[in-house]
Each structure stands twice: as structure tokens, then as C-alpha cells.
Amino acid sequence: MTAPATHSAAPAARRLPLPAFVDGTLLTLVAAAVILWFVPSGMGRYGTYVLSLWLVMSVAVMGLNLTLGYAGLKSLAQAAFMGIGAYATALLTSKVGLNWYASFAISGLLTFAVGLVLGFPALRVKAHYLAFVTLAFSTLIWLVLRNEQWLTGGVFGLSNIPRPSFFGLKLDGALAFHRFVVVVTFLLAVVLWWMIRSPWGRAFTALRENPIRAASLGIDTRMYTLLAFAIGSAYAGFAGALYAPLVEFIDPSPFSLSQSFFLLLMVVAGGAGYLLGPFIGALLGVVLPEWLRFAGSLYLIIFAAIVMLLLIACPQGMSGLLERGWAKLTSKKEGAR
Amino acid sequence: MNQVLEVSNLHKAFGGIKAVNGVSFSVNEGEILGIIGPNGCGKSTLFNCILGQLEPTEGAVKLDGRDVTNMRPSELNRLGVSRTFQLLQVFPELSVRENLILAGQEHEGTMLSRFFGSRDAGLTAKAEQMIGFFKLGHLADAKAGGLSYGQQKLLDAAMAFMAGPRLVLLDEPAGGVNLTMLGDLKERLRAINAEQGATFVVIEHNMDFVMSLCSRVIVLAEGKVLAEGTPAEVRANPAVIEAYLGH
Numbered sequence: 001m002t003a004p005a006t007h008s009a010a011p012a013a014r015r016l017p018l019p020a021f022v023d024g025t026l027l028t029l030v031a032a033a034v035i036l037w038f039v040p041s042g043m044g045r046y047g048t049y050v051l052s053l054w055l056v057m058s059v060a061v062m063g064l065n066l067t068l069g070y071a072g073l074k075s076l077a078q079a080a081f082m083g084i085g086a087y088a089t090a091l092l093t094s095k096v097g098l099n100w101y102a103s104f105a106i107s108g109l110l111t112f113a114v115g116l117v118l119g120f121p122a123l124r125v126k127a128h129y130l131a132f133v134t135l136a137f138s139t140l141i142w143l144v145l146r147n148e149q150w151l152t153g154g155v156f157g158l159s160n161i162p163r164p165s166f167f168g169l170k171l172d173g174a175l176a177f178h179r180f181v182v183v184v185t186f187l188l189a190v191v192l193w194w195m196i197r198s199p200w201g202r203a204f205t206a207l208r209e210n211p212i213r214a215a216s217l218g219i220d221t222r223m224y225t226l227l228a229f230a231i232g233s234a235y236a237g238f239a240g241a242l243y244a245p246l247v248e249f250i251d252p253s254p255f256s257l258s259q260s261f262f263l264l265l266m267v268v269a270g271g272a273g274y275l276l277g278p279f280i281g282a283l284l285g286v287v288l289p290e291w292l293r294f295a296g297s298l299y300l301i302i303f304a305a306i307v308m309l310l311l312i313a314c315p316q317g318m319s320g321l322l323e324r325g326w327a328k329l330t331s332k333k334e335g336a337r
Numbered sequence: 338m339n340q341v342l343e344v345s346n347l348h349k350a351f352g353g354i355k356a357v358n359g360v361s362f363s364v365n366e367g368e369i370l371g372i373i374g375p376n377g378c379g380k381s382t383l384f385n386c387i388l389g390q391l392e393p394t395e396g397a398v399k400l401d402g403r404d405v406t407n408m409r410p411s412e413l414n415r416l417g418v419s420r421t422f423q424l425l426q427v428f429p430e431l432s433v434r435e436n437l438i439l440a441g442q443e444h445e446g447t448m449l450s451r452f453f454g455s456r457d458a459g460l461t462a463k464a465e466q467m468i469g470f471f472k473l474g475h476l477a478d479a480k481a482g483g484l485s486y487g488q489q490k491l492l493d494a495a496m497a498f499m500a501g502p503r504l505v506l507l508d509e510p511a512g513g514v515n516l517t518m519l520g521d522l523k524e525r526l527r528a529i530n531a532e533q534g535a536t537f538v539v540i541e542h543n544m545d546f547v548m549s550l551c552s553r554v555i556v557l558a559e560g561k562v563l564a565e566g567t568p569a570e571v572r573a574n575p576a577v578i579e580a581y582l583g584h
Contacts, residue, residue, distance in 0.1 A: 021456070199442040199451040199458045206428055206439055212390065213426035218414035218443035218500065 025193055025275050032279070033186040040178050048174040049246070054286040055185040056242045061266045061278035061285075062192055063235025068264070069272035070196065071228035072208025073122050077134040078263045080141035081111045081233040083255025085240025087145065090158045090250055100164030100245060107241040108234045115233025119226040138257045145252035157251030161244045181242055188238060189275075195231075196275055204228055208273075269307055271319025280318040284310075339366040339401070341504050341536045342387070347396035349379070349386050349560075356382040357393070358560035364504070369530055369537040371551030371568075373544070375580065379560040380540045381423050384506050388420055389413055400504070415444065419502035421493050423509045423540075429482025433473055433492055436481050437464035441499035463499065470528075471495040472521055487518040494522060498529060504536045511543040519543070523550055548572070556580070 036055070040048040064078040085107035092103035121133040145152045152158065163171050164180065171177045195201055203224050206214035215221045244250050262285060270281020284307065292299035314321040342364040349357040357379045364370050374380050385391040387398050389410045398406045400416060408416075428436050442451065442458040451458060468477050471491045476484060481492055490510065497505050510526075511519050523546060529535050541547045547554060548568040556564040556571055558580045564571055571577055 195452065197456050198454070199438075199445075199456070200448075202431070202435065202439050202442065205431065209428045209430060210426055212410075213422065213428070215410040216388070216390075216414060216420050216422075216426075217440045217496065218411050219439075220411045220443070222409075223448070 023197070026190070028276060029186060029189050029193065033182055036182045037179055040175055045174045048178045050287060050290050052174075052178045052181045052246055053243075054282050055181050056239050056246055057263070057266065057286050058279045058282040059185055059188055059242065060236045060239035061263055061270065061282050062189065063232040063239070064263050064267050065232075065270075065272060065274075065278045066192065066196075066204070066235070067228050067232030068267055069274070069277065070201065070204040070208060071225065071232075073119075073225065073228055074127060074131040075134045075229070075232065076131050076257065076260045076264065077118065077138040077141070078232070078236045079255045079257070079259035080138040081115065081236030082240040082243065082259075082263075083141055083145055083252070084111050084114060085237030086244040086250050086255070087152055087158070087240070088237070089241040090161045090244040091151070093245070094158065094161050100162070100241075104238065104241040107237040111237025111240075112230045112234040115230040116226055118233070119229030122225050122229060123222055135257065135260075138260050142252055142256050145255060152252070155251060157249055158244075159249040161248045161250065163245040163248070177246065181246065184238075184242060188235065192235070193275055200224075200227075205273075265307065269310060269317050271317030271321075271323075274317070274319035274323075277317055277319040280322075284318070340364065341366050341368075341401060342538070343397075343399040343402075344383075344387060345397045345399070347383065347386055347398070348394040349382050349391060350394045355560050357386060359396075360557070360560070360562055362555055362562065362565070364536055364538055366503075366536055367530065367534050368553065369526075369539065369551045371547040371554040372538060372540045372557060373542070373547055373554060373571075374557035374563070378557045380557055381508055382560075383557070384420065384508055384538075384540060388418065388506060411443070414500070414502075417500075417503035418506070419497040419500065419504070420506040421497050421508055421510055423512065425486070425489050425493060427481040427484075427489050427492050427496070429480065431481055432478050433468060433481055433484070434461070434464050434477045436492060436496055437467050437499050440496035444500040460499070467495045467499060471525060487514045490514050491518060491522060494525070498535075501533070502535060504538070506538045506540075508540045509542065510539065511541055511546045519546060526550065 036051065040051055043051070060078055060082050064075065067073050067075050088107040088110055089100070089103040092098040092106060093100055118134065118137055122130050125133060146154055148154070163177055165171055166180060171180050203214070203219050206219055207221055207224050207228065211221050266281030266285040267278065268281070269284050270279065271277030288306065289299055289303055292302050295302050310318065314324070340363045344363070345361050347357055347360045348355065360383055372380055372383070382391065386393040389408050392407055396406070397404060400418065405413060405416070428439065431439065438457050438460045441460045441463060445451070445458040445460065446454060465477070468474055471494065473488065473491060473495065476488060481489060484492065490513065494507065494510055497507070510522060514522060526537065527550070530537060539547065539551060551568060554566065554568050554571045555562055556577050563580055564574045564577045566574070
């Protein structure tokens, strides 16, 4: 599950008169944001919703990619954190009357704090033992969401979740809200891009590759373990805060353990430890099933077969496959010169 | 002369097995101390107890007179104690340069400045200097995992010096390194010792390497100090010959 952790700056970026910190990944994010701003025109309400859902899931997968892909900490609680964020935002906006921006911040802070606490077992247990700790947490959260009807509405969920407005501009329409999701996702992706290319990112990678050696080099492995968990969880909280107004009704089912496994699959299929991997993984997880709808009830079988074939062909996920292809292409070009 | 490191009556037991059994010694500032002994005599366990990787069953470790027993490895490193491991411990997916920057970055600034500051934590020039010093110049951008064993050993050693440590504990630095690279490594260690005054404790099986590099040697056998003295004294010690050198 390991992957190149530092992210190659595209050589093309170096040839352009751009600030030194601009690299290929940032340019890709900017280009993708611009395209996604315009793409839904003419796609209809449902198509726009699927695109928005893809971006929202990408945010949750970005968080898990930090925890698992970069820091190497196996978590099966990402959907539970997304649930915490979604319910916090839904309750704060629809019951308390707080605006979405404050609710978004509170959801992030809440999941950051809970992630920090859940990170403590990670200081003592590793690998599948850690996965089981987070699995227990995931189950606990799902039970709370389902059984504490006075707060969460139980299986009936929470409805009439309002969508935010932007400087008085209503974002109730599918296209307007999609564009809002594009901007928020872009900003969150840029923050993560900056973090991963900073010394923090290098320290997270060291944590994954060799925590004992990392500690001997002065890296506070406890601090970085907790940070990886907390920041990864906060991203799930942010995703939840976007998800609630997107669907306008939430119940416990999208935040169950099986959804955490699905998010994990998106990290692996997209390419763990690649910054753009979550977008590819979420595309496979959210959009591919839609494309396979023509197959009727067989679509899940086809989807599973595609994912299995992909992981057999390239255990480093789609990003690994693309990186290998790009390396071959550039080496051929250089050979031809 | 100042004592940089002082180990007093250190014990480490794994169940009924006493891997380290009452070891005491001290290391003077600027000294190169060798620790030798047959396989399984407790050398690496001793290092791991000194450096906080293992909790000693009994005994104390002092750094510059300060009790650092059970201090976490990252905290010890920030106090100027660095180490290498018996087995290779580089970060294979990072380049040689990135490995070196990683080895020094936590000594630069604060957590916040490392987040908001430059990507290399201002260490590229120092990394380049270290790359040149350890003759890894042509490999600066290569992934560490793709280097030969000997080159990785050199990188491993270079990483230990990135933060300008006062005390360096080297666990079998010569293991698996060819003769040419071994000469380079010895030369580099001597230069750092002479120019920067760094203190070394070296565990090694290569007798020529130890005897030509170290000013004092401690011999361990079955977790205890069997002998201590200059390389010549140790070579001539009948108990040492019986326990180790004669084999």
C-alpha cells in the first residue's frame, strides 16, 4: 500500500514563468476546478448532483489518504467522522439556526478533536489492531446515530437541511451549490497540497515508512500520529458538512462501517499516498456505478470486477498506473531525442 | 575532560534472559569509543536502552550529567544525540536529498514554521554539503531504495550527522560495506570527530575498523563488561581472546 510520498513537481511547471512553489499538482487542481465549474452546464439536476457528490466524497477520501496513504495509519472510521460532521452541520443549521460557515468550522473542529482522541490508541497499537479499534469506534457512532432518536432522528434521520448562501446569493439550485462545492473542495485540496509538500508531509511519510528511524531523527512520532488522525478526521467532518446540505436529508446508513470500507477502497483504488489519488478513487466509487447503470442489477458485480482487476494490475492504484505510464512516455520521448 | 555520556549499572532482561547485566561506562567529549563483543552479547540492546528504544530494567543513563533514562528517542535527538541502526534504516521512497532534509528538519524552527515555511526547511544547502562530504553527489536525486547496500549505509551515516549532533551512536556502520567505501566512511568519521568535536560510540564486528578508529574499546560478553582499554590493551587481554577475538 505504500506509494511514492513526495509528489513530483511536473517539469512543465518549471518551464513556465510561475512562482517557485507552483508545481504540476497545483496546476492540475486549478485546471480541474475551472473545468468542474463549467462542466455541469446542461447535465441536468441529477448529473450535477453526482458530480457534487463525487467532490464531497473526494474530500473525505483526501482525509483518509492523509491518515492511511501518507502516515500509514489504518483507519476504518472515516464514514463515522463524516457522519459526525454531517449531523453536526444538520443540527446546527436546521435546529440551532447557525449559518453554514460557522457549522462547517465547528464540524471540522469537532471531528478534529474526536480524531485526536481516537489517535491515542494509534500510539500503542498498529496495523490491523488499530483498524479494529477504529472499527469499534465506527460501530459505536453508527449506533448513536441510529438509536439516539431525540438528537439524530434515529432511522428517520434529519430533513430540511438548508443550503448555505454566499454574500446574500442563494445556493439552493443544483448548479449554484455544485459551484460552491467546487470552491470549497479546491480550497481544502490546496491546504492539503501545501501540507504534504511541507516538512509535515515528509514527516508523515517517515511515520509510514519507518517510525523507529523517524523518532531517532527527532521527529515527534506521537505528535505526527495524532495530527494525521485529527486532520484526516477533520477532512471527513468537512465532507460531512458539505454532504448534509447537498442531500438535504441525512440518516445513519451512509455513515455505516461498510461506507468506511468503501472510502478505504477509494483511497487504495485511487492510489494511496498520491495527492490526486482521492479524486480518482472517488470517481471510481461514485461515478463509475452511475456509468454502469445500463447493466441493471449486475452493476455491482461489474464494479467489483473492475476494482479487483485494477488492483491486481496495479496495487498502487490508478495514480500508480498513470505514473508508470507517464514515466514510460517520457523515457520514450527522451530516447527519441 | 567532560563526560558526555554516563551509563550506570544498566540492566535489561527479556523474561529470564538478561541481555544487559549491570553495564557501566562513560564516554568523554570528543572520544571515539568502540564496543565489541560476540553476537548476542547485548551490544544493540545496550544502545536501544541508552537511546530510549527499550526501557531498561534497572540502571541510569546520563547525558551531560542530566538523567535521560527512558527519555523518548525524539527528545534525545533534540538534545544532540544521534544514531544509526544495525539494519539499514533509510526511507526508500524518498530521494537521497529528501532523506537528508528529513534527518535535519525537526531541528529547524517550530511546528508552525515548518508548516508555513519553505518546503526544504532551509536545509537544501546543508544536504548538498553532506551529499558531497559522503561522496553521494551523483545520487542526490535517486530514490534511497534504489541505492546499493554500501551507498545506503553511507546515506544512513550521513543522516545521523545532518543535525550536527554532539554524540553519535553507530551500530555496525561497517557491516556489509565494501573495502573502498569502508575507507571512505572511516575517513569521514575521523574528519567529523576532528573538525566538529563530535563524540562517537561505535558498535562493530570489523576488528580492523574498530581498532584503527577508536581510542578506547569496551568488550561485552553475556551482557557484562568483560574488558576495557586501548585497542592494544584489549587485543592483548587473554579473557577477550578467549571470549571473542580468538574465535
